[in-house]
Amino acid sequence: MKHTLSILLQNEAGALARVAGLFAARHVNIDTLTVAPTHEPAISHLTVVIHGGEATLEQIVRQTRKLVDVISVRSLGQLCDVGYLAGEAVRSNAHGHADNHGKWQQSV
């Protein structure tokens, strides 16, 4: 089963490598990975597609949330068609997700 994760990440040295490295170390294959800027220059938006069961998904989401420079992780649910994924559904979802930045920044 394919799953899509939307991850907001602080734009620090090595941050992307730590996310990718975590997936590799936990034996979760990344099918596709997209990195995009957000309106906040210090924050990047990652869209990751993986495949695996529900337990795999739940565990990798929780482990990703332990990475210090990860701001938030959301599972966008199962999608069977990867082509569809990279399209509108993800983009609109991620946009709403990114609107939360202000809150995170103020809360620190």
Add this chain to the structure above:
Amino acid sequence: MTGADVVVRVLADEGVEVLFGYSGGAILPVYDAVFRHNAEHGNGDGRDAMPLVVPANEQGAGFMASGYARASGKVGVVVVTSGPGATNTVTPVRDAMADSIPMVVICGQVPTASLGSDAFQEAPVSNIMGACAKHVFLVTDPGQLEATVRTAFEIARSGRPGPVVVDIPKDVQNAKLSYDGNCRLPIPGYRARLRAVEQARLGDDACAAFFAALAQARRPLIYAGGGVIAGAAAPALRAFVDAFGVPVTTTLMGLGGFDTTHPLALHMLGMHGTAYANYAVEDCDFLLALGARFDDRVAGAPGKFAPCARFIAQIDIDPAEVGKVKRVHWHHVGPLAAALERLTAHGRAHGTRLSLADWQAHVARLKRDHAMNYDRASPLVQPQAVIEAINRITQGRAIVGTGVGQHQMWAAQYFDFRAPRQWLTSGSMGTMGFGLPAAIGAQFARPDALVIDIDGDGSIRMNLGELETVTTCGLPLKVVLLNNGGDGMVRQWQKLYFGQRFAGSDKSLRRKDFVKAAEADGFEWVRRLADKAALESTISEFLAFDGPAFLEVMIDPEAGVYPMVGPGASYAQMVTGDFIAAREGDSTVMEAAPVDSMF
């Protein structure tokens, strides 16, 4: 002031009492700043404000910091140079991560202009450490240096503790900076998640659900892990047990989290746990996991672990551990001490009384009928007898470090642990060579305590250079080497599973003279013991010696570690060996398991 001065100032502000590290080109500015700091801030008693303990190898420094952190609960600090200095600390960093030990590692790095140029003593530290630390920072902007070092301490000690690496290029150490005194890096995601977990409190409904299930149970058992120690929850656990009378077994990492001499203590469970603890796990109908993660050395066959438990409850600080290995029926993510205090208060307020007299009597019978035992009649010195003899004198109050292997398991099984932070062992990573440097670090944390390193001849070889560090620092450390002429635990597995083909594990023909080695490194009290009759008197003389002492005991090379639950096996398949009574119907010989299905 320079960047290096800023680093040392933050260390001082964070309350760092001792540094463990080895100098080198790319970290020299920080070493110089430490020297100047100590010259300016002398204690007046001739001792440095921030003494620098120099090991033989950076791995030793890492394990010293780990031992210091384990014995004190404070952050252990390592300062090493770039390239090999940093890569030599990879093993201690991964070890600290796996055992949730707070550490900060400051690494020198080649100047920013040379990064990525294959410069002399350059290594991609942030890539390497990123894979095994809780977090790693590469500081390329001098303006961020102070905030980064301070934030590293915050991350290391908060939530589930762990090691944080700060990689500092030499030009950043030499930059001209001013000191703020408060600045931190923004880490909004981490802090928000941390706040959510730390503020999580058990509600009345959750407490009621917990006690409703507990009230149904006839045979409840607490399975307590290292989280009890990391979360300073031992007093809260004791209060819970005093209130409700639930027996406790601990993991290897949890030893000391509950006084092992308490009538309701079942000592350690798992692969080499006590038979009575493992039988209690088989028999329990309610299991409460506290800061424990159902690791494969405890639940080798998760589906068959605690098979009669109709209800499993779990409390942990790390959301990722809930339900990771074993499905649970009730859980709480938050600080353990607060959760246990809340449960105890709720139970008391509602007049909860459990009738556990039958179960407590059952547990007492298990402890009596399946007590730990070994070959007491053998003419050879048995390793278990050595631990027992030491324990008779130390009464469960010594701080004990170990390497990894059979000696580690005998020490875990036969020592009493009255309080937390007395037991320093590489639990998850299982790193041979851990014991001696960890004990050195612990002696710095607890200068007046009796610190003993129980080591094996394989393990101690790995960091033997640190014997000299003991005498250089004038530490009254006691080193016990249980010598069985090889890698005993490997040999035990080869005996059981590989047709007695002892590939690479036999060291009986090696020429190493450990007594001469200890003497050469300046140990004043050094003895080799092979005579069983002299055991008690030698041990008491050894422990009474006022200074560093080294005792090599030539033990029965065929002594095995029992009980044993084979890898991937269930507790029902536990083998108790020749000297511990098994329950009727249980096997006493190890069933042959396919070697390709185990680890």
